[in-house]
Structure formats: structure tokens, C-alpha cells
Amino acid sequence: MATPVSGLVDPDRGYVNPAIYADQAIYEQELELVFGRSWLFLAHGSQLPNRGDFVQTYMGEDPVLVVRQRDGSVKAFLNQCRHRGMRICRSDEGTSKTFTCTYHGWAYDLEGNLINVPLEDRAYRNEIDKSKWGALKVPRVAEYKGFYFGTWSEEAPEFEEYLGDMAYYFDAVVGRWDNGLEFVGGTSKWVIDCNWKFASEQFASDIYHAQSSHASALMALVDNPAYWAGISYQSQTPGRQFGGNGHGAGSFWSEALGGPDPTYGTGDYAAWVAANKDEVFRNVGEDRALRVAGHNTIFPNFSWLGSPATMRVWHPRGPGQIEVWAWTYVPKDAPEEVKADIRLGTQRTFSPAGSFETDDGENWTEIQQVLRGWKARHNTFNAQMGLGHEERDVHGQPGETNDAFSETAARGFYRRWADLMSGLSWSEIAELDAERQATATAVPQE
Ligand code: FES
Structure with a gap:
């Protein structure tokens, strides 16, 4: 019999009970009801x-x-x-x-x-x-555009339906170049002692941590105080976060494609992107090219960043451990020196020894250690950022979105997790989603 999860997460109020990150019985149920039924x-x-x-x-x-x-x-x-x-x-x-x-x-x-x-x-x-x-x-x-997904479920919706509005955000990366993407440099694999949901949820929903968690790494990478101020405190930079079907994506809006990014390789990549921006604009449109691609998760455990160019799966290994399998992706038609530049940029930032990667891993392992405590596991976490301020189909971005600094995608991630963990069939979940969407308030801004 399924362990009841209805009291463990409450996406409508933004409550998360941390037992979901540490309990062995819940983990066993996830293998069957989440990983056994998702794409x-x-x-x-x-x-x-x-x-x-x-x-x-x-x-x-x-x-x-x-x-x-x-x-x-x-x-x-x-x-x-x-x-x-x-x-x-x-x-x-x-x-x-x-x-x-x-x-x-x-x-x-x-x-x-x-x-x-x-x-x-x-x-x-x-x-x-x-x-x-x-x-x-x-x-x-x-x-899907060169990417292969599988499911054990005969009943799950077709993959494109499963993606829903997330296709718009996935396409921002996988549909960007005429001849698509390729993975280069093999698979990097490493272990982090944390629950898989910390990683998946962060990539879906959390740009908020960057200014704190990555501040010192950024200072170590870039010897330019003016740049630290610009990147580390993006409170004035517009941006949006999307959440739907358990997936999530968020990004700050850029003013130009291929602008200089001193954290990134030698600069060959940025220059090449700027020189080829017309191809990107033709394929995904100028707004999408400039406003979408930051952090992303396809539920439950496939994530990527727009820059640095990393894609990864968070393979679960018990409630308190994951194996990260990560790849660097590059435009297939890019010159070799540009591909090398992308690899260098990704290795120095988001790889097993990458400066930002190790920041994230330290946060997640620390949380997992705290959850060894009995009281700590019976607490309540706050996932209320932006609650009640969701909008639908605004700024040219499809689906439910919110400010870049929000937890709309996190709440959606846990909503889909709870649907599956409750043992609802995919057809019951589809009915629930339709009801939720019908009662959601759409407040177009433009
Ligand atoms: Fe595979 Fe015996 S031949 S286990």
C-alpha cells in the first residue's frame, strides 16, 4: 500500500515536509510511482x-x-x-x-x-x-529533436503532451541551431550525498541561490569587481520563471546574444554566437533567444543550463545519494575551437571540480546531513516565494510563469510528485490538471 503523501507537501500553501528527502519508504515508493511511470x-x-x-x-x-x-x-x-x-x-x-x-x-x-x-x-x-x-x-x-526518452508506463501521455508548455523552453536550447546539438567529451559521473529532489528542484526553480552561493566562486573566476556587482546582484534584471507539468525553467533576460562572459572559456564561443545570432533568431525567435535558456528541469530528473552548456541526469541512489551524469552540449556545426571553448567553460564552472558545481554540492550535502536529526526531519520548509502571483501566457512566454525570483516551478514540481506518489493514474492527473488550470487566475500584463 502506498505511503500517504498528502500531508507531506502542500503546493497550494507552499509547505514541504523534509521527510520526503530522507525517508527510505518514501524513496522506495518514488522508484515505483515516479521513476516507474515518468518519461x-x-x-x-x-x-x-x-x-x-x-x-x-x-x-x-x-x-x-x-x-x-x-x-x-x-x-x-x-x-x-x-x-x-x-x-x-x-x-x-x-x-x-x-x-x-x-x-x-x-x-x-x-x-x-x-x-x-x-x-x-x-x-x-x-x-x-x-x-x-x-x-x-x-x-x-x-x-525529440535528437534526444531519447523512455518510460515503463503504457499509460503515460505521449512525450510531447508530457512536456506540455515546457517544449517552448526546451526548444530554446535544442531547437536553436539548424543542425542541432551534440554531446562532446564523454560522460562525467560523480556522487553527491543528497536527495535527488534537491538537485532537480533547484535546476527547475532556483535562481535565488546564485547571488549568495556562487558569489565567492565568481570572484575567484573573474578578477573584475565591476563584473561581480553586475552578475552577483541581479535584483534589477528582469526575468521570468516557468512551471508546468512538474517541469521548470527560469532565466534573466539578456539584451544581446553572445555578449562577453568572462566566466566562459576564451571568448571564442561568445564571439561565434554573436556572429551567428541570425540563425538562432530565425529558429527560436529573438525574444525566446534572449529571454529563455537559463536553468531547467524536465520532471523528474533531467536538467540543463543554457550557459554553461551542461545537461545532466540526477540518478537516485537511495534517499540520501545521487549519481550525477553530466554532458557538455555544443552546436553540431560549430568550429572545433568553439566547441573546445564551450567545453573549457563548462569544465571550469559545472563539472565535478567546477567552481559553481561544488558550491551546489556543498549546499545539498549539508542539508542532507542536517536531516539526520529527528526534529530536523519533522520540520516544515517554506516554498512560498511568489505564491499567488503566478500569471499565465504573459510576456510572450507560454504557460504559468512568475518573476525569475519565485518558487512557482518548485511548487509545480512537488504537485506533480505528490500526484504520482498518491497513486493517481495519468488520466486522473490530466483531469486534475485541467481543473487546476480552469480555476487559475490569468492576469495578462500586456
Ligand atoms: Fe546470465 Fe546466467 S547467463 S546470469
């Missing part, structure tokens, strides 16, 4: 350029293999041998025609079908029906 990021097409290319990843804690098929499509299956449960493939990535389990040698094809059993005649008297013992297939894989 989860699997891979980018640039990780699988050729037939037989594969990467290993996780859906929640379940290891899955994502494989480019002979017909060019991408499929995924549980990386668990049906004999005794060994990983079918122990490599992180590679190219193969088949996958052979190293324990007793059962072999599977690129779709996960069982195709060979050693000593089939003597050991199994030729009586095993191999068609029944293939790997568990991920039943639904969707491709």
Missing part, C-alpha cells in the same frame, strides 16, 4: 551515431541498455539477464552485434531478444523457449 532521459543521438552503438544508463535505479538498431531506430531494455540477473552488458558504452552475459553465457541481440543459450541441447534438452526469456523491453521510447 526519463535515456541518451542523445550523438552518443549512438552508428548501428550497434550502445550506452548503459539508469531509469531510477534500474540499469538499462540503450541501443541503435540495424534500422536506425533506438530501443532500450533492462540490463538484467533473465537467467540469474547478472548485467547482460558490463560496458558503459561501445558497439556490438550481440550482448553476452559473462556469468553463464546467455546471449541477446540488439533488441534484447535471447538468441543463444550455451549447452542448450544437453543442459536444457532443447526444451527452453528462448522467445519467452528475452530482456525486459522498455515499452515506449520517444525521440
Whole structure:
């Protein structure tokens, strides 16, 4: 029976009970009801350029293999041998025609079908029906502009419906360039001792921390007090935050594309972007190019930043730990020196040893340590920033938005989390969303 969660989060009033970050039973329920039913990021097409290319990843804690098929499509299956449960493939990535389990040698094809059993005649008297013992297939894989997502749920909405208004914000990055994006430099992986929701929620909803948490790192990176003042205290800079379907995005508004950013590499990237801004404006429009791309999360655990150019999955590892898998993304058609500049900028800021990354990790691990206390776990957290000041479809941005300094996306994140954790079906959630939207107040400003 599902653990009741209705008293643990109250998005309408902006209350969060911190037990949701530390309780083992709640975590087990998340694996089934959140990760078992949501669309989860699997891979980018640039990780699988050729037939037989594969990467290993996780859906929640379940290891899955994502494989480019002979017909060019991408499929995924549980990386668990049906004999005794060994990983079918122990490599992180590679190219193969088949996958052979190293324990007793059962072999599977690129779709996960069982195709060979050693000593089939003597050991199994030729009586095993191999068609029944293939790997568990991920039943639904969707491709969106080069990005592959999968879900175990037969009932979840189609991926584009799941994205909803978040597509506008995702497209600001993935639809920016004529020839799309690619991942470069492999996958960076590291462990942080914190609950996965701290990371997902922050990337969805929290630009507020930057001026405090990242102030000293910024001073270390940039030897220019005038710049610190401009970036560290953006209280006068306009910006918006979006929240919808559990997803979130927020950004300050820029005045120009490709302006100088001294935290970023050598400057080649900024100059190249400025020189190619017409391509961006043509693809996503000038307003979107200048006003959208900052911090983002697709519920539950796929996040990215517009600059630095990092994308990542927060793989859960128990209530108090995550494995971060992060990639640097670049415009596919950019010159090599520009790609190198982007990699340098991302490595120095948002990578395992990146200056801003370590600030975030320190915050999250500190909170998790405090939650070891019994009283600390039975407290109430405030998620009320901007509560009651949401607007819909204003400033040319679709969906429910608020000032950049708000927690609209956080409240939406926990609303979707609670819907799923309550055991509501996706169709019941859709009905609830329609009711919520009908009762929400739209106050257009322009
Ligand atoms: Fe895979 Fe035995 S566990 S062949």
C-alpha cells in the first residue's frame, strides 16, 4: 500500500515536509510511482551515431541498455539477464552485434531478444523457449529533436503532451541551431550525498541561490569587481520563471546574444554566437533567444543550463545519494575551437571540480546531513516565494510563469510528485490538471 503523501507537501500553501528527502519508504515508493511511470532521459543521438552503438544508463535505479538498431531506430531494455540477473552488458558504452552475459553465457541481440543459450541441447534438452526469456523491453521510447526518452508506463501521455508548455523552453536550447546539438567529451559521473529532489528542484526553480552561493566562486573566476556587482546582484534584471507539468525553467533576460562572459572559456564561443545570432533568431525567435535558456528541469530528473552548456541526469541512489551524469552540449556545426571553448567553460564552472558545481554540492550535502536529526526531519520548509502571483501566457512566454525570483516551478514540481506518489493514474492527473488550470487566475500584463 502506498505511503500517504498528502500531508507531506502542500503546493497550494507552499509547505514541504523534509521527510520526503530522507525517508527510505518514501524513496522506495518514488522508484515505483515516479521513476516507474515518468518519461526519463535515456541518451542523445550523438552518443549512438552508428548501428550497434550502445550506452548503459539508469531509469531510477534500474540499469538499462540503450541501443541503435540495424534500422536506425533506438530501443532500450533492462540490463538484467533473465537467467540469474547478472548485467547482460558490463560496458558503459561501445558497439556490438550481440550482448553476452559473462556469468553463464546467455546471449541477446540488439533488441534484447535471447538468441543463444550455451549447452542448450544437453543442459536444457532443447526444451527452453528462448522467445519467452528475452530482456525486459522498455515499452515506449520517444525521440525529440535528437534526444531519447523512455518510460515503463503504457499509460503515460505521449512525450510531447508530457512536456506540455515546457517544449517552448526546451526548444530554446535544442531547437536553436539548424543542425542541432551534440554531446562532446564523454560522460562525467560523480556522487553527491543528497536527495535527488534537491538537485532537480533547484535546476527547475532556483535562481535565488546564485547571488549568495556562487558569489565567492565568481570572484575567484573573474578578477573584475565591476563584473561581480553586475552578475552577483541581479535584483534589477528582469526575468521570468516557468512551471508546468512538474517541469521548470527560469532565466534573466539578456539584451544581446553572445555578449562577453568572462566566466566562459576564451571568448571564442561568445564571439561565434554573436556572429551567428541570425540563425538562432530565425529558429527560436529573438525574444525566446534572449529571454529563455537559463536553468531547467524536465520532471523528474533531467536538467540543463543554457550557459554553461551542461545537461545532466540526477540518478537516485537511495534517499540520501545521487549519481550525477553530466554532458557538455555544443552546436553540431560549430568550429572545433568553439566547441573546445564551450567545453573549457563548462569544465571550469559545472563539472565535478567546477567552481559553481561544488558550491551546489556543498549546499545539498549539508542539508542532507542536517536531516539526520529527528526534529530536523519533522520540520516544515517554506516554498512560498511568489505564491499567488503566478500569471499565465504573459510576456510572450507560454504557460504559468512568475518573476525569475519565485518558487512557482518548485511548487509545480512537488504537485506533480505528490500526484504520482498518491497513486493517481495519468488520466486522473490530466483531469486534475485541467481543473487546476480552469480555476487559475490569468492576469495578462500586456
Ligand atoms: Fe546470465 Fe546466467 S546470469 S547467463
